[in-house]
Amino acid sequence: MAAPLLELHDLKTQFFTPEGVVKAVDGVSLELHAGETLGIVGESGSGKSVTALSVMRLQRPGKIVGGEVRFKGRDLTKLSEVEMREIRGQEIAMIFQDPMTSLNPVFRTGWQVGEPVRLHQGWDKTRALGVAVSMLNKVGIPAPEKRARDYPHQFSGGMRQRAMIAMGLTTTPKVLIADEPTTALDVTIQAQILDLLRQVNREFGTATILITHNLGVVAGMCERVMVMYAGRIVESGPTVDVFAHPKHPYTWSLLRSIPRLDEERHEPLKPIEGLPPDLINLPSGCAFHPRCSFKMERCSRDVPALTRVGDTQFAACWVTQSGVELKGA
Amino acid sequence: MPKAEAVQLKRAWTTSDPLVSVRGLKTWFPVASGVLQRTTAHVHAVDGVDLDIKKGETLGLVGESGCGKSTLGRTIIRLLDPTAGTIQFKGEDITHQHGAALRAHRRDMAMIFQDPYASLDPRQTVGDIVGEPLDIHHLASGPARRARIRDLLDVVGLNPGFVDRYPHEFSGGQRQRIGIARALAVDPTFIVCDEPISALDVSIQAQIINLLEKLQSKFDLTYLFIAHDLSVVKHISNRVAVMYLGKIMEIAPGQQLYRRPRHPYTGSLLSAIPIPDPLIERARERMILQGDVASPVNPPSGCRFRTRCPRAQPHCAEEEPPLEGFGAEHLAACFYPLD
Numbered sequence: 261m262a263a264p265l266l267e268l269h270d271l272k273t274q275f276f277t278p279e280g281v282v283k284a285v286d287g288v289s290l291e292l293h294a295g296e297t298l299g300i301v302g303e304s305g306s307g308k309s310v311t312a313l314s315v316m317r318l319q320r321p322g323k324i325v326g327g328e329v330r331f332k333g334r335d336l337t338k339l340s341e342v343e344m345r346e347i348r349g350q351e352i353a354m355i356f357q358d359p360m361t362s363l364n365p366v367f368r369t370g371w372q373v374g375e376p377v378r379l380h381q382g383w384d385k386t387r388a389l390g391v392a393v394s395m396l397n398k399v400g401i402p403a404p405e406k407r408a409r410d411y412p413h414q415f416s417g418g419m420r421q422r423a424m425i426a427m428g429l430t431t432t433p434k435v436l437i438a439d440e441p442t443t444a445l446d447v448t449i450q451a452q453i454l455d456l457l458r459q460v461n462r463e464f465g466t467a468t469i470l471i472t473h474n475l476g477v478v479a480g481m482c483e484r485v486m487v488m489y490a491g492r493i494v495e496s497g498p499t500v501d502v503f504a505h506p507k508h509p510y511t512w513s514l515l516r517s518i519p520r521l522d523e524e525r526h527e528p529l530k531p532i533e534g535l536p537p538d539l540i541n542l543p544s545g546c547a548f549h550p551r552c553s554f555k556m557e558r559c560s561r562d563v564p565a566l567t568r569v570g571d572t573q574f575a576a577c578w579v580t581q582s583g584v585e586l587k588g589a
Numbered sequence: 590m591p592k593a594e595a596v597q598l599k600r601a602w603t604t605s606d607p608l609v610s611v612r613g614l615k616t617w618f619p620v621a622s623g624v625l626q627r628t629t630a631h632v633h634a635v636d637g638v639d640l641d642i643k644k645g646e647t648l649g650l651v652g653e654s655g656c657g658k659s660t661l662g663r664t665i666i667r668l669l670d671p672t673a674g675t676i677q678f679k680g681e682d683i684t685h686q687h688g689a690a691l692r693a694h695r696r697d698m699a700m701i702f703q704d705p706y707a708s709l710d711p712r713q714t715v716g717d718i719v720g721e722p723l724d725i726h727h728l729a730s731g732p733a734r735r736a737r738i739r740d741l742l743d744v745v746g747l748n749p750g751f752v753d754r755y756p757h758e759f760s761g762g763q764r765q766r767i768g769i770a771r772a773l774a775v776d777p778t779f780i781v782c783d784e785p786i787s788a789l790d791v792s793i794q795a796q797i798i799n800l801l802e803k804l805q806s807k808f809d810l811t812y813l814f815i816a817h818d819l820s821v822v823k824h825i826s827n828r829v830a831v832m833y834l835g836k837i838m839e840i841a842p843g844q845q846l847y848r849r850p851r852h853p854y855t856g857s858l859l860s861a862i863p864i865p866d867p868l869i870e871r872a873r874e875r876m877i878l879q880g881d882v883a884s885p886v887n888p889p890s891g892c893r894f895r896t897r898c899p900r901a902q903p904h905c906a907e908e909e910p911p912l913e914g915f916g917a918e919h920l921a922a923c924f925y926p927l928d
Contacts, residue, residue: 303790303792304790418881446654446817447653447817447858447861447862448653448857448861448877448878449653449881451861451875451877452877454863455875455877473791474863476862476865478865479865479866479867479869480863480871499867500867500868503866503867504868514791515865517795518794518795518820518865519795519798519820519821519824519825520864520866521819521820521862522847522864522869523823523824526824528799528802529798529799531793531794531795531798531799532792533796535760535793536760536790536792536793551792
């Protein structure tokens with residue numbers, strides 16, 4: 261396999277608060293290959309967004325305290341802010357959850373969509389506007405010449421997210437990081453945006469990191485998936501395998517706890533008991549152990565590392581690493 | 590009609606009658622504009638809804654943001670005043686009730702809100718939050734009040750010892766439990782659950798869904814369960830109503846609606862919901878809708894969905910399709926339904 265496009269190695273990002281240190285990202289390693297779509301799933305506070313922000317060096321007020329982010333042979337964590345600006349928006353673009361607040365209300369949409377090429381490639385206004393209009397057209401905005409002159413408030417939520425994607429693509433970046441790109445949208449609009457992201461991936465070959473809490477979105481979009489819990493990756497592998505035979509009790513229980521549209525009979529859901537962890541006072545050992553129905557004595561003592569379990573998957577779990585299969589009523 | 594006769598004609602409400610019966614309900618909001626802020630138009634949030642809710646059932650109400658589902662829920666329990674139409678509760682017309690008469694009915698109704706962070710007063714203790722409905726309706730005081738609050742906390746799975754704590758000391762899921770305990774305080778028959786789990790973490794949602802189901806069988810509750818997540822609604826509901834731009838487009842038992850949707854909007858809504866299974870998800874055929882929801886200030890003529898409908902014909906712009914039967918308990922408002 262070719263060398264990965266983007267490589268995170270033992271990345272650690274922390275927030276220093278009056279209450280204590282929040283280890284938002286606590287040793288995350290991952291590889292993203294050209295053209296692939298990688299899913300990162302987790303609940304709020306799992307560190308999935310901070311991981312993405314750290315790649316872009318937008319993690320402030322958090323601090324990257326360790327690890328590397330390698331892109332095209334360079335460690336992004338070591339770059340100066342000026343050097344980073346060459347990467348950000350040009351080589352690696354990011355789209356955010358809330359399209360309502362990520363566009364500037366006082367500039368026309370076309371002007372903002374053309375900003376990356378003006379800034380990074382030094383294009384003049386007319387040429388930048390031209391590329392903005394053609395991108396708006398590509399992402400499915402009707403009458404793009406006219407809409408480019410509109411202000412963001414004249415766009416609906418779905419249209420704004422399309423405009424954000426258009427902005428991200430003007431520089432034809434190698435990597436697109438989409439942080440909960442459809443969470444704020446209605447389901448029929450979500451389907452449109454996901455379809456657009458698939459199309460972008462096909463047409464431009466942009467490698468995509470898709471961050472979401474929605475397991476259904478991952479199932480339909482990503483070849484590989486990583487599951488995060490309390491700042492760490494607890495499981496990773498091909499999406500098909502992870503969903504069919506999860507190797508971490510958190511993934512296993514999460515998949516069983518959500519109602520499915522195609523469920524045939526009504527049975528009570530099997531919830532994960534307990535509460536998400538307090539990030540300042542993480543449980544000892546495996547952070548999931550207080551909620552885990554498979555826990556062993558060792559789980560509250562030692563932190564398990566992400567290790568190969570089975571042919572294609574990796575899991576940070578003492579239970580499955582010792583050969584136990586996850587089964588239950 | 591002489592008054593005595595009218596009284597005679599009215600049959601007493603029995604539990605086999607609908608608990609809630611809504612006819613021609615409209616709730617409009619004025620849109621003001623210009624220097625004088627004159628009302629120049631109306632948002633047709635709920636725009637002619639007929640709906641029956643049976644005692645003991647969970648009726649799911651789904652639709653996208655702005656379709657009027659929350660407004661409908663709030664109007665039914667008279668938190669909002671209807672513009673037109675009637676609302677019957679236990680056979681009694683409560684559309685225009687006020688004061689003591691309405692308050693008597695309010696003891697029978699409650700609401701659970703979406704955002705457990707915004708719906709609890711941060712300066713009240715858990716005991717005060719849960720106890721407030723008891724005070725308003727003079728249901729308990731002194732030691733009886735305190736005992737009732739502890740019981741309520743226990744029944745929703747919270748430690749009764751938490752009565753003197755404040756909302757900020759709790760997580761989202763626990764706060765939603767406090768909101769549920771408060772709703773149960775008046776011992777209601779009917780609860781409007783307005784997106785009760787949307788703001789919660791995925792791993793917590795199942796806990797709250799199971800709690801709501803447990804409470805329903807324990808206290809014989811009737812739910813109007815409003816949500817945008819059709820998988821959750823299908824799981825918890827006996828029947829599901831699909832709303833679009835202020836109107837009910839289709840209503841049917843959940844399993845039937847999923848297996849054989851008749852309205853094209855329901856079909857596209859179902860196909861837009863991702864199923865957490867990569868093999869199924871990749872094999873699915875999708876019906877992706879074009880465009881956005883039209884404005885509720887100026888809804889399209891005829892069928893309101895026609896501007897996005899893949900099956901729309903010229904006729905759909907001219908006449909509004911009525912909500913018609915497609916077998917037992919299955920109604921859809923469409924001239925060109927799905928097979």
